[in-house]
Amino acid sequence: MIEVRDLRKIYVMGDEELAALAGVTLTIERGEYVAIIGPSGSGKSTLMNILGGLDRATSGDYRFEGEDVAHFSDDQLAEFRNRRIGFVFQSFQLLPRLTALQNVELPMIYAGVGVAERRARAAELLERVGLGARMGHRPTQLSGGQQQRVAVARSLANRPDLLLADEPTGALDTRTSEDVLALFGQLNAEGLTLAIVTHDPEVAQAARRRITFRDGLVVSDERTGVPA
Amino acid sequence: MNPLELGRFALGAILAHPMRSVLTSLGVVIGVAAVVMMTSIGLGAQQRVTQAISGLGSNLIIVTPNFQRGPVSQAAGAGVSLRDADAEAIRKQVADVAAVAPVVRGQGQLAADGANWNTRIEGVTPEYLDARDLTIAAGRMFDEREARQGRKVLVVGATVARELWGDDDPIGRRVRVRTVPFEVIGVLESKGQSGFGQDQDDVVLAPLSAVRSRIVGRRSRGDSVQTIYVKAADEESLDRVQEDVINVLRDQHRIRAGEDDDFQTQNMASILAASQAAVGTFTVLLAAVAGVSLVVGGVGIMNIMLVAVTERTREIGLRMAVGAKRSHVLIQFALESVALSLVGGLIGLAIGVGGAFLVAKLGDWPAAVPAWAGPLALGFSVAVGLLFGAYPSWRAARLDPIEALRRE
Numbered sequence: 001m002i003e004v005r006d007l008r009k010i011y012v013m014g015d016e017e018l019a020a021l022a023g024v025t026l027t028i029e030r031g032e033y034v035a036i037i038g039p040s041g042s043g044k045s046t047l048m049n050i051l052g053g054l055d056r057a058t059s060g061d062y063r064f065e066g067e068d069v070a071h072f073s074d075d076q077l078a079e080f081r082n083r084r085i086g087f088v089f090q091s092f093q094l095l096p097r098l099t100a101l102q103n104v105e106l107p108m109i110y111a112g113v114g115v116a117e118r119r120a121r122a123a124e125l126l127e128r129v130g131l132g133a134r135m136g137h138r139p140t141q142l143s144g145g146q147q148q149r150v151a152v153a154r155s156l157a158n159r160p161d162l163l164l165a166d167e168p169t170g171a172l173d174t175r176t177s178e179d180v181l182a183l184f185g186q187l188n189a190e191g192l193t194l195a196i197v198t199h200d201p202e203v204a205q206a207a208r209r210r211i212t213f214r215d216g217l218v219v220s221d222e223r224t225g226v227p228a
Numbered sequence: 229m230n231p232l233e234l235g236r237f238a239l240g241a242i243l244a245h246p247m248r249s250v251l252t253s254l255g256v257v258i259g260v261a262a263v264v265m266m267t268s269i270g271l272g273a274q275q276r277v278t279q280a281i282s283g284l285g286s287n288l289i290i291v292t293p294n295f296q297r298g299p300v301s302q303a304a305g306a307g308v309s310l311r312d313a314d315a316e317a318i319r320k321q322v323a324d325v326a327a328v329a330p331v332v333r334g335q336g337q338l339a340a341d342g343a344n345w346n347t348r349i350e351g352v353t354p355e356y357l358d359a360r361d362l363t364i365a366a367g368r369m370f371d372e373r374e375a376r377q378g379r380k381v382l383v384v385g386a387t388v389a390r391e392l393w394g395d396d397d398p399i400g401r402r403v404r405v406r407t408v409p410f411e412v413i414g415v416l417e418s419k420g421q422s423g424f425g426q427d428q429d430d431v432v433l434a435p436l437s438a439v440r441s442r443i444v445g446r447r448s449r450g451d452s453v454q455t456i457y458v459k460a461a462d463e464e465s466l467d468r469v470q471e472d473v474i475n476v477l478r479d480q481h482r483i484r485a486g487e488d489d490d491f492q493t494q495n496m497a498s499i500l501a502a503s504q505a506a507v508g509t510f511t512v513l514l515a516a517v518a519g520v521s522l523v524v525g526g527v528g529i530m531n532i533m534l535v536a537v538t539e540r541t542r543e544i545g546l547r548m549a550v551g552a553k554r555s556h557v558l559i560q561f562a563l564e565s566v567a568l569s570l571v572g573g574l575i576g577l578a579i580g581v582g583g584a585f586l587v588a589k590l591g592d593w594p595a596a597v598p599a600w601a602g603p604l605a606l607g608f609s610v611a612v613g614l615l616f617g618a619y620p621s622w623r624a625a626r627l628d629p630i631e632a633l634r635r636e
């Protein structure tokens with residue numbers, strides 16, 4: 001589903017050049033559950049942002065289901081993020097003025113889904129992540145774990161092909177992390193492709209494939225088979 | 229996506245900070261209120277001028293001597309005055325003339341039944357009433373014969389009647405005009421204040437020859453008049469009558485081709501047009517000055533919108549991350565700015581209209597809120613919102629989603 005070849009992201013700061021990605025090549029198949037690990041500053045987030053169409057590589061090839069994402073226009077990228085990708089951030093990134101329900105509706109509004117349909121779907125998704133009773137709450141009225149579950153519901157709104165999560169449990173305690181992790185497990189079991197950046201060994205354990213980064217390069221890529 | 233949703237986003241942002249939104253649109257409120265008030269006051273002035281000038285008589289041409297006459301014709305010794313003969317000539321030679329009224333004017337003390345009053349004295353012919361659109365309220369106007377004979381009879385204005393006799397009937401009373409005894413035979417219908425602040429009822433009319441011989445006296449030639457009023461039959465013939473009058477008078481005064489006239493003619497229509505143009509220019513000027521405050525209001529909106537873009541950088545980043553196109557962000561912020569300005573415009577319109585009526589009430593001034601004030605005010609506020617919202621919206625739209633999301 002994803003084919004990345006010799007992907008580079010170079011930041012120029014004054015005279016210095018910094019290669020956040022120094023030539024990454026990898027493929028991810030449909031239905032995979034991939035954990036991306038590695039030390040801080042190794043380029044994990046940079047890769048995720050490029051895969052999610054939030055950022056552009058300096059050079060290299062990125063194909064998503066055969067489409068040449070690297071050469072998408074801004075509008076094509078927006079549509080790509082809207083329809084194909086679900087993104088979960090470490091810091092949740094919910095809009096504080098909106099209720100949980102409205103936050104989940106947001107991607108569907110940009111997709112042009114009608115009011116009744118998107119409201120029903122948002123409610124269904126919140127139900128699904130166990131927040132059926134909290135739909136009218138604003139983010140400030142929710143715990144961290146609840147907020148992250150709203151964010152997961154939002155990422156699923158337009159039935160994406162790929163769910164990207166950048167340290168989704170980084171701001172959560174162990175117990176709530178487990179809830180979110182269980183949710184990811186279920187989603188993958190239902191066929192959703194997942195790529196998760198994490199420092200959490202437990203999260204990494206849950207995945208069936210671990211890609212390790214160092215200095216902008218893939219240093220190991222191991223499949224662990226079906227987790228216990 | 230449905231563009232209405234972008235409007236909903238914009239409204240949501242405005243309603244999230246009601247106080248701030250109101251303060252932001254205050255500049256536009258003041259600007260629009262000022263523009264509406266100024267144009268209304270200007271239009272009121274225009275109506276008042278129109279009223280004042282048409283009050284002098286409709287389809288009227290006023291002929292007066294030209295004192296700025298060139299030295300050449302002065303040497304010819306034609307004199308500066310108009311004469312009875314000129315009026316006669318106009319009457320005989322110009323077509324479509326409804327009335328020709330030569331006038332001799334004086335000022336003098338009236339004494340009657342122990343009261344005194346100083347007023348304007350106009351020596352006229354009966355046609356004068358027609359020319360100036362005057363009517364008799366009581367009694368009668370003197371007739372042609374009385375006028376020719378120079379009978380010492382008076383038709384008095386309402387103010388004069390009130391000052392000399394109060395509520396008593398003035399008809400048949402004796403009045404001394406500068407010691408010359410006259411008899412009152414009529415009272416003029418009141419015309420009230422003229423638009424120029426002059427009391428049009430403070431006047432008496434007497435036969436021209438009587439005023440000339442008894443009151444104006446020896447100071448002028450025996451057949452001169454100060455003004456000749458010529459009333460055209462209708463509006464269409466006004467310009468042609470004016471031209472004919474000029475030709476007849478040039479002939480009368482033996483002015484050769486190329487020489488300047490020794491008289492001048494003004495027709496009410498052109499006086500009206502000129503004054504309206506002057507007031508109109510003044511109004512535009514006032515409105516332009518008021519418009520400056522509208523610009524200041526726009527800058528206020530731009531300022532707050534720039535702040536909003538900075539404050540909401542993360543929101544913009546998130547919207548882009550979940551699928552908003554740059555155009556969606558652009559339109560959302562532009563709508564927000566237009567809505568702020570439009571609300572300001574609506575409030576300003578209400579205040580402006582209210583203010584115009586208040587000024588009218590307090591200042592005895594006609595309130596004339598033009599019909600186009602509404603569309604104009606709203607059009608302007610939308611334009612201001614678009615113009616000054618353009619730069620902040622563009623800034624929002626060109627943000628990089630990743631950097632925007634990272635912003636604290």
Ligand SMILES: Nc1ncnc2c1ncn2[C@@H]1O[C@H](COP(=O)(O)OP(=O)(O)OP(=O)(O)O)[C@@H](O)[C@H]1O
Pocket residue numbers: 011013018019020038039040041042043044045046047
């Ligand atoms: N906008 C930027 N300008 C300059 N350098 C940047 C920028 N963004 C990232 N970098 C650099 O790129 C490198 C990779 O960053 P990245 O965020 O991908 O690391 P990471 O693997 O996600 O680290 P962490 O685990 O701490 O989140 C880092 O050295 C970082 O300093």
Ligand SMILES: [Mg+2]
Pocket residue numbers: 044045046166
């Ligand atoms: Mg990172």
